[in-house]
Amino acid sequence: MLELIVISTLNGVLFGMLLFLMASGLTVIFSMLGVLNFAHASFYMLGAFFGFQISRWFGFWPALLIAPLLAGAIGAGVERYGLRRVHKNGHVAELLFTFGLAFAIEEIVQIIWGKSPVDFRVPPLLDFPAFTIFSTNYPAYKIFMLLVSVAIFAALLITLKKTRIGLIVQAALTHPHMVGHLGHNVGRIFMLVFGVGTALAAVAGVIAGPALVTQSNMAGLLGPILFVVVVVGGLGSLPGAFVASLLIGLVQTFAVSINGSLSEAFGPLSPAYATTWLADIWNVTVAQIAPIMPYVLLVLILIFRPMGLLGTRDT
């Protein structure tokens, strides 16, 4: 039992931190531009595939640097030539634009790299078990993922709250004209923010690619969960996204490790239920519904605390 708890906690934190790596970019974009970027997970995927391609040519470490830059440049281009145009048509149009973009990016990735998973390996430098606990190995690579996430969280928080750049960016959101009058190029600020946000997603992609599977459906797999994270954490709140990522990582991992079902808990009390169509609800285990837990959380949060856990403004 203790073994399962310790290991589940570790796994939950690891998964949570990976979620945070992606959610951080989404949150930054939302808090600055007010755009909920549906294509965010697509940039995560682009990061993974760029990372795969570059690491084939130059190795993993250059890829970790170049792939996010590339994806960020594409992101900035999307903002400059796409989103900015759509902006005047309102938020729904912006949301739909990113929706269509997600569609197109997935297809383009399929055209270039095919539909099967590509062979993206963990760099040899990190390909060893970091430690063994209860005879389960913990790969050094996962610890590396953890460290990168924490570092990015700290760096982002400091940049936004403590530096001059962060100040200008935040001011540009609420008072774009004023910031413009002060001589800053608001358009360029937005473009850079979008570029940085997508680059962050791409960092997550390069790091997660070897740990998970690099495949053209990876965006679709994680996309919806990302929205859950940012909404549960509070739209636009970086600490909120951090807490929500951990929460969802842990909830999902622990739910998987529980076998209990209603029939196990109350089975002897009313065996009559087991034969009706209620049998499904009766027999389903907690582990089986683990992956839909985040959505339950999402709906509950939106009903009872619409600003999210640590959010300040109403969604």
Added chain:
Amino acid sequence: MSDLTSSAAPPYPATAEKFKFYGLWVAAAIALLVLPKLFSSGGSLTTFSLIGISIIFSLSYNILLGQTGLLSFGHAVYYGLGGFLVIHAINIIGMNKLPIPLPVVPLIGGLTGLLFAVLLGWVSTQRSGTAFAMISLGVAELVASSALILRTFFGGEAGISANRTKLFRVFDWSFGPQIQIYYLVAAWTLLAVIAMYALTRTPLGRMCNAVRDNPERVQFVGYDPHVVRYLAFCFSGFFAGIAGALAAINFEIANSAYLGAVQSGTVLFATYIGGVGFFIGPIIGAIFVTLLSLGLSDLTPVWQLYFGLIFIAVVMFAPGGITGLLMMHRPLLKAGRLSKVLPSYLIAFVPTLAMIVGLILAIETTVHFTVNPGEDSHIKAFGVRFDAANPYIWAMAAILLIGGFLVARKTWTWVGHAWDDATSVAREKGVAS
């Protein structure tokens, strides 16, 4: 006070206007009757039935998006649940030999949609905007996942099937042949379209518009925007349920794909591409997207890419959708200035078409070399055969794409000028604002 209201009310429509209005519906009915005489193959009847279903579904979606300003990512929930209930209903009716004929069965789907909208709508519509969009996404994921877990009711991923011919028969219609299903769908489509059009003319329909445009103002005049959104949501769920029911009757099967994100996404595509600003928009969108999704996959393997690109293009260049684009020209037509713009369209059309052809050529040759590298390079896309390995083709693609883009950019500024001139004339005549 009394003359204020009377003068604010719209003038009573002239007889000629009324005649035109009812004439339109009658014409639509006749068109629906005649259509299968022109195209009678099983495939085209299926296509028409699917278009009808898609029209109801898209219009029901537009009650939310276009009329009330609610962006939903989970509209398929009500469509799918309607479908499932109807399949169960057909099985139960058939087994117990109840005197209920098939034509009224879609109503069961509608009521199911309504019931679930009533249940889930109250919490969903508490807020509009992003919160509503997210909650609809969450609910949709929950319902779709539950469908796979609750096997007895939803039949797992295989779904449940029924036989529509085993029901109580009127006029000896068995509803086996597709033509009979076509007429069933057509009749329901006409009914639902009329009902939804009438809905937009009611005070509720007007309040929905008001909630979309300015919810605070709505509160000031004594309405609760939440209640208005909720009512709109319920109506939308009802019609979505009817659409789902018709789909279930058409396919005689219901499965979790009905409830899924793809279905929700498709209706969003159709509605938005058609145009959310006009009642007829979603109808055009439904026709366009259904034909596209059925036909495009025969023409090219990467149809999804074109789908995405078309959607992006519409969002970027025609936020009003296809109908929005067409309706923009109405003032010009009234002012008699349309002829001034058309030549510039023709000029712009040529390079734009060249650019699109270049893009398609580039995409298809790339696809050939990345997806099927080892195979015969003579490929067929959009019904045209060409050699993807031929450098002339590459050169042509590049020239068309880049040249077309450069020229098109130039010509579209001319279109802009011609447009400005024409509208200013129209404005002087007082037919455009």
Added chain:
Amino acid sequence: MRKLMTAAAFALLTFGSTAMAQETLKIGYIDPLSGGGASIGEVGLKTFQFIADELNAKGGIQGKKVEIVPLDNKTNPQESLIQAQKAIDAGVRYITQGNGSSVAGALSDFVTKFNERNPGKEVLYFNYAAVDPVLTNAKCSFWHFRWDANSDIKMEALTNYMKTASSIKKLYLINQDYSFGESVRSTAKAMLAVKRPDIQIVGDELHPLLKITDFAPYIAKIKASGADTVVTGNWGQDFALLLKAAADAGLKVNWYTYYAGGTGGPTAVKQANLNHQVFQVSEGIPNLDNKPSQDFEKALRAKYDFSLFYPRAVNEMRMLAAAADKAKSIDPVKVAMALEGMEFEVFNGGKGYMRKDDHQFFQPIYISSFGERTEKEPFDEEKTGWGWKLIAKIDTPATVLPTTCKMERPN
């Protein structure tokens, strides 16, 4: 306006396809050719085209050229029905499909109803890979023929092998939460309880289909249970990610699988470095000592960059030809009658037969493991350098299971 014109053009294309004269024997191939399932669907399509070319080189079927008509169903049952309708309009009388039991169920149902409502225009449905047992049991149809061993038959074969494998002590079941995964787990439990009551089932897991990105929590559970063997029906990414997580956590067990040989599977096994620890139950592997099948394999690999994953597709097409010869006609009803009970020398050698009661094909089943090769294993998979090694052959009689099918035959 241009959009409307394109729409009209599509409309004409959609409706313009009228029934063609039967100069060719058209086989409608309905499987995913776009979207997530396309990588599998395309391999299947090329395999069928390759077999059709082989048949055409020998003069076709009853003098008619065989043509495979690709139809993209986007792995969606509704879309499959539309495509089937389209195929029928284009003069197709034989359709074949394999990916997804939900699609198979919908198609079988559709074909049955269509034939009932359109006598004289019958259509046959050949199923080459959908393994849900229900298709040849409770929901069987005269118009449906299945060449793949259904999941119960494979489990029968697998458990017959396990009967002799005394090293298995603690067994863990992990499967996808849908009809196929459900049937794997329930049959495994039922059959092992009879054949090897001493095996302790230490875990029984169902996880959502194609939704898990990280299997680490599941691996932790397997590890905690102390299992020495895992049985899984997982395929695609669910298989690859499961093995990846197992390798990361250092889990050392034997894996008994249905679909380790599917697209991406061999790569995943190689990456996880599980040398001869992953077993597969299938109706054939390339490295069997059988000259005709090895020659076929060589020819296929020379043309495409994949190996033959569907020996059953070869059986299907060759049996179609044999049945047409026997009936001296390509009329679907006559061919169906000829197929019933037909005995056939299968692709990998050995006798197989199409059972009349339920239209399920029975054939020898092989247990093989994936890993480093010796000179007896000439073929590798997915350029990994590793290949399949034969572990055991279960002969046809040991794979036969009773059926509950009550078939309604046309008069």
